[in-house]
Amino acid sequence: MPDAALLETRGLKRHFAVRGLLNRRIGTLRALDGVDLAVEAGEVLGIVGESGCGKSTLGKTIMGIHQPTEGEVRFAGVRVAAPGHPRPKSLRARLQYVYQDPGASLDPSWTLRRSMHEPLVIHTDLSRGQREERIREIIAAVGLPVTHLDLYPHEISGGQQRRIGLARILCLGPRLVILDEPTSGLDVSVQAAVLALFRELRERFGLTYLFISHDLAVVRSMCDRVAVMYLGRVVEIAPAAELFAAPRHPYTRALLAAAPRIGGPRVTENFTLQGEPPDPSEIPAGCRFRGRCPLAAPVCAEEPALDFTGPHGAACWRWREAARLPSAASSS
Ligand SMILES: Nc1ncnc2c1ncn2[C@@H]1O[C@H](COP(=O)(O)OP(=O)(O)OP(=O)(O)O)[C@@H](O)[C@H]1O
Numbered sequence: 069m070p071d072a073a074l075l076e077t078r079g080l081k082r083h084f085a086v087r088g089l090l091n092r093r094i095g096t097l098r099a100l101d102g103v104d105l106a107v108e109a110g111e112v113l114g115i116v117g118e119s120g121c122g123k124s125t126l127g128k129t130i131m132g133i134h135q136p137t138e139g140e141v142r143f144a145g146v147r148v149a150a151p152g153h154p155r156p157k158s159l160r161a162r163l164q165y166v167y168q169d170p171g172a173s174l175d176p177s178w179t180l181r182r183s184m185h186e187p188l189v190i191h192t193d194l195s196r197g198q199r200e201e202r203i204r205e206i207i208a209a210v211g212l213p214v215t216h217l218d219l220y221p222h223e224i225s226g227g228q229q230r231r232i233g234l235a236r237i238l239c240l241g242p243r244l245v246i247l248d249e250p251t252s253g254l255d256v257s258v259q260a261a262v263l264a265l266f267r268e269l270r271e272r273f274g275l276t277y278l279f280i281s282h283d284l285a286v287v288r289s290m291c292d293r294v295a296v297m298y299l300g301r302v303v304e305i306a307p308a309a310e311l312f313a314a315p316r317h318p319y320t321r322a323l324l325a326a327a328p329r330i331g332g333p334r335v336t337e338n339f340t341l342q343g344e345p346p347d348p349s350e351i352p353a354g355c356r357f358r359g360r361c362p363l364a365a366p367v368c369a370e371e372p373a374l375d376f377t378g379p380h381g382a383a384c385w386r387w388r389e390a391a392r393l394p395s396a397a398s399s400s
């Protein structure tokens with residue numbers, strides 16, 4: 069991994085106990101099961117995968133909302149999370165997690181000014197005047213007039229509430245922002261405005277994003293690189309253009325086949341996703357995609373690691389065969 073990575077995860081795991089009668093532990097749910105990632109400063113790394121594959125758990129474990137079960141998180145070269153390792157206070161503001169709708173957390177009985185001041189009072193030693201100055205700068209950066217600060221949440225639109233929610237986070241001067249499904253529930257025109265705002269803010273404040281999304285079209289337009297997760301692991305990672313043009317892992321090919329509207333090579337019906345992913349408390353031995361994979365073979369009884377050529381890695385014994393199979397686009 070390059071030395072300059074802003075964020076690194078090494079063998080990161082987060083398991084949850086599965087409990088039965090009388091709260092007795094009856095199993096282990098492996099939500100995150102060994103993730104190695106390196107994110108460069110200024111980069112936008114997309115995280116995609118079916119519901120329940122561990123995307124939010126990855127974001128929350130990086131943030132310190134969940135303690136890792138194993139492995140570690142390093143931020144700017146410093147270990148910030150590991151089992152039993154207390155999170156350095158000084159880093160809290162530098163890493164921020166944005167839920168689907170950051171505006172929803174605004175207190176309805178507070179003016180927007182009070183909501184904006186609150187995180188600065190908690191996390192910084194700035195004087196009232198310094199806080200006000202910073203708030204005015206950020207409010208302008210998210211495209212709202214300063215006069216809005218005297219309003220209450222119900223007096224502004226949902227889109228403006230979302231901007232205020234983001235502004236509260238940006239006030240703290242984060243370097244890495246984890247955006248978890250930031251455009252879900254938005255109609256297309258609002259979505260385009262929100263994405264434009266993310267791009268502008270990234271440029272202006274030198275932000276790095278971890279961009280978690282179900283929407284492959286949005287990921288393709290926003291991200292420099294994309295990591296595909298399956299049952300708690302990264303099964304493919306590549307520069308965005310390459311991943312969408314030449315996917316290697318059978319699971320990635322199936323995901324793309326299920327979203328044909330994003331263009332790129334449509335893949336054959338061989339790669340249609342069958343059924344639901346297994347329960348993460350019962351992950352199969354060997355390749356975890358084996359039960360759903362059209363290319364499964366005896367070699368797949370052993371779990372594959374990510375196999376890289378340049379920046380493109382796929383955790384599949386047979387990715388070369390998978391990548392060579394004709395796409396619907398090229399065979400028609
Ligand atoms: N606090 C928790 N306690 C127990 N299990 C959890 C907890 N948080 C998540 N899980 C389980 O971990 C697995 C991964 O969940 P996670 O929320 O990370 O998935 P996701 O990829 O973000 O899904 P979605 O796309 O639906 O948001 C799921 O099986 C989920 O039920």
Ligand code: SF4
Pocket residue numbers: 317318319355356357358359361362363364365367368372383384385386387
């Ligand atoms: S390792 Fe085998 S089962 Fe797993 S994705 Fe590759 S071909 Fe399919």
Ligand SMILES: [Mg+2]
Pocket residue numbers: 123124125248
């Ligand atoms: Mg999630």
